[in-house]
Amino acid sequence: MRLTAVDRRAADLGLAPGMALASARAMVPAVKVMAANAPADLRLLEKIADWCDSFTPLVALDAPCGLLLDVTGASHLFDGEQAMLDRLRRALKKQGFAVAGALAGTALAARALARYRDGTVVPPGRDSEAVSTLPVEALDLDPVTVHAFRRAGLKTVGQVAGRRRAELTARFGSGMVFALDTALGRADLPISPRLPLPDYRAERRFAEPVTDEKTMLATLNLLAGRLGKNLEERGEGARALQAVFFRADGSIRRLAVQTGAPTREPALIERLFREKLDALADPLDPGFGFDLIRLEADRTEPCRDEAAALGSETVPQKEIRALVDRLTARFGAHRVLSFEPRDTHIPENAFAAVPAQYARAGRLGWEKMRSAGEAPCRPLRLLAPEPVSLIGGEAFRWRHVTHRIRKLEGPERIAMEWWRDAAPDRDYYRAEDENGRRFWLYREQGLHWFLHGVFA
Incomplete structure (x- = not known):
């Protein structure tokens, strides 16, 4: 141990x-x-990484206890690189963590300096000078390689860098030489962010943390307006949006909504998030308040402006889509479904229930199977086939209840798709009992009877 x-x-x-x-x-x-407890440590590290997302979206794990942040183009939002690094370190220490950090031109150089020169900010192009004085252990090499360097009298990174590349490659391999060049700023290895970057994002920081839901919704409306302008410039609309709430104590809460069609309307986006907040089983607890709220467009699609006149066909369609979006935000996409026809004559496969937000008008339409004034040919309620017992050809028993047949119409033969399924053909009958209830029965191979649906 x-x-x-x-x-x-x-x-x-x-x-x-x-x-x-x-x-x-x-x-x-x-x-x-x-x-x-390595799994618990990893979960904690991921929570800290989520919090670091308030500084930059490019955050990568450097397990078991490190994080790599690419802050290129973001430091000016925090009054410079040194102020940004100091602010990050102070905030993490305030949350109870022991933290060391550094800022350099490459990830390996920043990691080495964080471990041996806490708080260092290396000017552009000065990585080699800053790292050269560090011990060889700063390169994070395997113990055998470090021991070999020590025996050869090479105690610092600068001393190792002074040896010929061919000599180092022949003795320790190209991987070690590449790590050395990366630490010295001669090569670069991009980090792999743990979360995918959103297509568009907008955020607002607060001098004083906010706790009022009305203020949060107004902020989302404002951020949606900013996103809408960027989307409009590129002729796109958002299909999936995510609101990220950064609490003052380091906790983070994410809320996601989706739309049935590309949109960039701030009022609609605010309404969807209001529905989402109202439907939360675990209410959004602001604690000491949120000091940053961010709105991200995770998925976008081309969007055309709908300049439809009042009374045109697009107006009710747009209202239906808005209703579907609100219901989905409140109840979830798996609870708001739409039926779509399928190209098959097998009753149970003739339709599919898909989330209404993703339903699209396809090439197939619903087949009209009866004329005006004719009785329905298909049941209103389709069941999974349930076995029934035929009694003397005049009655059948279903779910322990005997139904006497007063009228019977059929058969209607439906052949199975032999290229997909080897099931036998079915002979369907429409039956009406003495109480006026109508059933859809079928016989399989002339032997077994099943009830497949009820008409009313």
């Missing part, structure tokens, strides 16, 4: 990660230990 992490007091006493537990207890008999 080995130590995976130590607090500041243990480090002052000479304990370090990787040390055997027996050795640690020999050095400090009163040491207190607890079992490591």
Whole structure:
């Protein structure tokens, strides 16, 4: 058993990660230990990464205890790079974390400086100079390679960089040389953000955290207007939007809504988020308030302006889409469904229930199976086929109830699709019992009877 992490007091006493537990207890008999929980540590690191999203959307995990942030083009929002780094470190320390950070031109250089020169901000083009004085351990190499450097008298990154590239490649491989060049700023390895970047985003920071829901909705309306202008310039509309609420204590809450058609109308977007807030089982708790609210358009599509006159066909269609969007925001997409026809004559496969937001007018239409004044040919309620018992050809028993047949019409043969299913053909009958109730029955292979639906 080995130590995976130590607090500041243990480090002052000479304990370090990787040390055997027996050795640690020999050095400090009163040491207190607890079992490591890597999954819980990862979840905590992901929560911190979510919070860091308020500084930049390009956040990558550097497990087990690090984060890499690409702040290119974002530092001016925080009064410069040094002010941004100091603000981030202070905020994390205020939340109870021990944190060290640095800012450099490459991720590996920033990681090395964070571990050995906390608080450093390297000017552009000065990575090599800043990293050269660090110990070789800053390159995060395997222990065998570090030991080999130490035996050769190469104790700093600058000393290693002074050796010939061919010599280092032959002895330690191209991977080590690339890591060295990256740390010195001669090469770059982009980070892989843990969350996909939204197509469009707008945000608002508050000097004082806000707690009023009315203010939050008004802010979303304002941000939707900003997004709408950007979308309009590119002829696009949002299909999926996400509101991110950053609480002052570091907690984050995300709310997502979708639309049935591309939109950039602030009033509609605000209404959808209002429905979402009203439907939350766990209400949005502002705590000490939200200091940042962000609106993201995660998915966009081309959008045409609908300059439809009053009374045209597009007006009711637009109203129906708006109703579907509001119902979906409140109840969920899986509860607001629409039926679409399918190109098959098998009754149970002739339609599909899809989320109404994604329903589209297809090439297929609903087949008209009866003329005016004719009785329905298909039942109003279709059931999964249930076996029934035929009694002397004059009655049938279904769900422990006997129904005497007064009228019977059929058969209507429906053949199964032999290229998909080897099921036998069916002979369908419309039957009416003595109480006027009508059923849809079919016979399979001339032996077994099933009830497939009821007309009323």
